[in-house]
Amino acid sequence: MNDLHALLTLSTVHFIALLSPGPDFALVVQNASRYGRKTGFYIALGLSFGILTHSILSMTGVSYLIHLHPTLFSLVRFAGGSYLLYLGLIALYGTIRYWHSSNTQANMSVQSATSSRRIAFTRGYMTNLLNPKALVFFVSLLSSLIPSDMSLPSKGAALVILWSLSLGWFGLLAWLLSTAKLQQKLHKVAKYIDGLCGLLFTSLGTLILYMSII
Template sequence: MNEFSILITLATVHFIALMSPGPDFALVVQNATRYGRQTGVYIALGLSFGILLHAILSLTGVSYLVHQQPTLFALVQIAGGSYLLYLGFGALKGTWQTLSSKNVVSEQQSSPDLLLSNKRQAFSRGFATNILNPKALVFFISLMSTLVPASMSLTGKGIALVILWSLSLAWFSFLAWALSTERLQAKLKSLAVYIDGLCGLIFTIIGVSILWQSVMSLS
């Protein structure tokens, strides 16, 4: 298989994986529907850089070394699972407070200062959600070891990294854009609290699953 075929296969497999529901997908859906396009795009940017770092660590063998050390990998799982639980409990708590409140206060428009702060927060949350996900670490180890041979040229590996990053940014940005159009926002406004709850449930379930796996691996 020549390098062009390898890159096409890599792009196809990665794009299919991107469309699969998971923490990254849920994070974009949750925040783009509630806070709008700009926040969703900055989360997409953070997620794409997390994916880029995972790809670099996999290509250089760092991720493989982490995966081969049971204790170290369990610590990564604990950190990732705990972070997802933090996101999940936060979303579920907010959902419960909103639904149990007798007077639901409508969302206020963000001021420029808050918007600037949200850009940094959105990027950081996207990056942390992806880079702390141990399932992403395992996925990229499998992806790179299977599709990217050690004999591949540096140029080919560089193009592979650009493809993984650009596809991730394009997909999550498109998702953020699609969910924040004016017409869809009007429809989703009344459902925002339920979307928060559903995404919180997804984060919680995945977080508990990861923590359980880490406990079992150490026992």
């Protein structure tokens, strides 16, 4: 009964956290609105596996050790900040290129390359995995809600819950943003969404990089 209560609490807290806007949310919005449902789904799949990886590392104590070690945690923050900065610069470059290029075919080829399944999955996975806030969140969440004496099946259920809720939420978001009517409207403002997401990723990446070296 205690295990069931812990799992229900874990589900509630994690779902509330998923609803909070952040890099994961922005990544799904940016890609699903510009590249459509398939790309949005693979972004969501990558994010959910990033969350699953964080959950496993936290449950096994690896993330806790990284968090306790200042040098290792700084390296994680540096890698995460660098990757977010990279995503931001790509988005800003695409926005600038859109405004200045009259070559539609070139823009279409960039879109085709960016929207491949492998790139979309990797982008989602790395964005979540390298997010130092995600590492701290899951260390805190699982250490407080998953007791060390919890049964192995219950711990497995916790991992399934965290992964499935993540995939369900981000997948639903990608689906809602890629309906036919909404896609027509979003394509008209895609350049603005790219620009805003680019500014967000660049700002967050720069901030995390700064925090990792001070």
